[in-house]
Amino acid sequence: MTRQATIPDTARVAGGVVLPTLAGGVLKRRPRVIALAERLQLDRTAVGLLRRLHARHGPGPLLLRVPGRSIALMLDAEDVERVLANTPSPFHPASLEKRAALNHFQPHAVLATKSTEREPRRRYNEAVLETGHELHSLAGQARTVVREETERLLANTTELDWATFNTAWWRIVRRIVFGDGARHEHAVTDELARLRLRANWAYLWPKSKRARQSLHQRIGDLLARAESGSLAAKIAELPTESGIDPAGQVPHWLFAFDAAGMATLRTLALLATHPRQNTDAHADLDDPALSYLRGCVLDTVRLWPTTPVLLRESATATSWHGTQLPPGTTFFVFTPYFHRDPEAIPFADEFEPQAWLDGRAEQHPALVPFSDGPGRCPGENLVLFVTSTMLAELLRRGDYRLLSPRTLSPQRPLPATLDNFGLRFAVDPKVIAPK
Numbered sequence: 001m002t003r004q005a006t007i008p009d010t011a012r013v014a015g016g017v018v019l020p021t022l023a024g025g026v027l028k029r030r031p032r033v034i035a036l037a038e039r040l041q042l043d044r045t046a047v048g049l050l051r052r053l054h055a056r057h058g059p060g061p062l063l064l065r066v067p068g069r070s071i072a073l074m075l076d077a078e079d080v081e082r083v084l085a086n087t088p089s090p091f092h093p094a095s096l097e098k099r100a101a102l103n104h105f106q107p108h109a110v111l112a113t114k115s116t117e118r119e120p121r122r123r124y125n126e127a128v129l130e131t132g133h134e135l136h137s138l139a140g141q142a143r144t145v146v147r148e149e150t151e152r153l154l155a156n157t158t159e160l161d162w163a164t165f166n167t168a169w170w171r172i173v174r175r176i177v178f179g180d181g182a183r184h185e186h187a188v189t190d191e192l193a194r195l196r197l198r199a200n201w202a203y204l205w206p207k208s209k210r211a212r213q214s215l216h217q218r219i220g221d222l223l224a225r226a227e228s229g230s231l232a233a234k235i236a237e238l239p240t241e242s243g244i245d246p247a248g249q250v251p252h253w254l255f256a257f258d259a260a261g262m263a264t265l266r267t268l269a270l271l272a273t274h275p276r277q278n279t280d281a282h283a284d285l286d287d288p289a290l291s292y293l294r295g296c297v298l299d300t301v302r303l304w305p306t307t308p309v310l311l312r313e314s315a316t317a318t319s320w321h322g323t324q325l326p327p328g329t330t331f332f333v334f335t336p337y338f339h340r341d342p343e344a345i346p347f348a349d350e351f352e353p354q355a356w357l358d359g360r361a362e363q364h365p366a367l368v369p370f371s372d373g374p375g376r377c378p379g380e381n382l383v384l385f386v387t388s389t390m391l392a393e394l395l396r397r398g399d400y401r402l403l404s405p406r407t408l409s410p411q412r413p414l415p416a417t418l419d420n421f422g423l424r425f426a427v428d429p430k431v432i433a434p435k
């Protein structure tokens with residue numbers, strides 16, 4: 001027998017989990033909604049609801065009552081592990097909703113690809129992003145980019161907020177992806193931002209083929225320059241199998257670097273308010289791998305996942321704890337529920353970077369800020385490199401006091417929702433000796 005949610009419970013999941021996630025903007029965050037979500041601590045409410053459903057119905061997956069659709073809410077960490085490990089078959093990442101949203105700006109990206117082209121596109125992403133390598137072969141050049149931009153960001157500054165940080169962040173991203181010449185090429189990231197806003201509406205908003213083609217053309221032109229030391233140069237070096245469409249992969253990278261910027265500034269906020277971790281981070285500055293700072297970023301993305309919902313769509317019937325679910329079922333994994341479960345995770349509401357270095361995080365199969373299995377984020381190592389390098393540059397050049405919000409402290413549980421747009425710091429610059 002299938003475990004099925006009641007109609008009121010389905011309505012609660014729709015109102016308490018799905019709606020706030022959609023309203024916040026899945027593809028491009030809406031700052032006003034995120035500010036409100038922080039004030040109301042909506043993620044705490046959502047996690048509480050899922051815990052109650054788990055207590056009442058058992059491990060699930062819990063079938064929601066949605067007419068004409070089979071949508072299953074995941075409530076068990078090992079079931080999450082199974083779904084992610086068995087991607088793309090039978091659990092495919094390019095679910096109906098994801099395709100509807102991503103097709104607005106990246107129909108050829110691996111994450112949106114349902115056809116047999118998924119595999120070569122995945123291989124191609126791994127090759128350019130050098131997925132298995134902690135340090136990308138372009139790390140030397142990227143480090144210089146991050147150092148220069150962070151130095152400029154902090155020059156003559158006594159306050160740091162999201163807007164100033166974000167301007168520097170996108171300069172870094174454009175330089176790493178396309179080369180130094182793209183530092184001021186705002187048009188490419190602005191056009192993408194506009195398409196991402198449309199994509200927030202998935203099938204409820206018409207697609208603009210013209211805007212999508214214009215973005216594709218702009219990306220193609222920037223890639224054609226193949227500036228040395230950039231991902232564009234790496235693309236130019238690599239052979240391309242037919243059907244891959246390198247320029248069609250790039251919108252996802254640019255879009256996903258947005259999340260990495262959010263994670264960077266949130267990590268700085270945690271370090272500014274957690275003296276023990278701040279001391280450990282400073283001690284890590286001489287480690288070329290910046291392992292502790294990588295752990296800091298991982299724990300930040302655990303605390304506030306930038307991909308709070310993982311979706312998978314089954315190609316076959318599947319059975320779960322003695323119950324059957326039909327093919328075409330959408331599996332809905334709300335990661336904050338697993339990342340902040342106080343019964344399973346002893347450090348659920350604390351900042352615990354060390355857990356990513358000493359094996360504790362690995363013991364929990366549903367701590368998945370970068371997903372897991374064959375669909376795991378192929379950009380993870382590059383992200384951890386760029387974010388930890390920027391944090392190291394920030395820490396070397398200043399001391400930070402968090403002015404807003406006032407809710408982060410090692411003495412109390414960390415908030416479930418943290419608005420990155422509202423972060424504001426006082427900066428006390430440090431003079432650093434030239435190398």
Ligand code: HEM
Nearest residue numbers: 110111253256257259260263307369370371375377378379
């Ligand atoms: C904080 C930053 C990031 C986080 C937390 C993150 C996390 C994730 C997650 C959770 C997924 C799986 C999504 C799903 O299954 O629906 C994913 C997929 C992916 N990510 Fe990231 N990501 C980040 C940044 C990046 C960056 C900067 C790049 C590229 C430069 C990138 C490239 C990709 C690609 C290509 C996929 C699709 C993989 C596939 O379908 O096989 N990500 N990422």
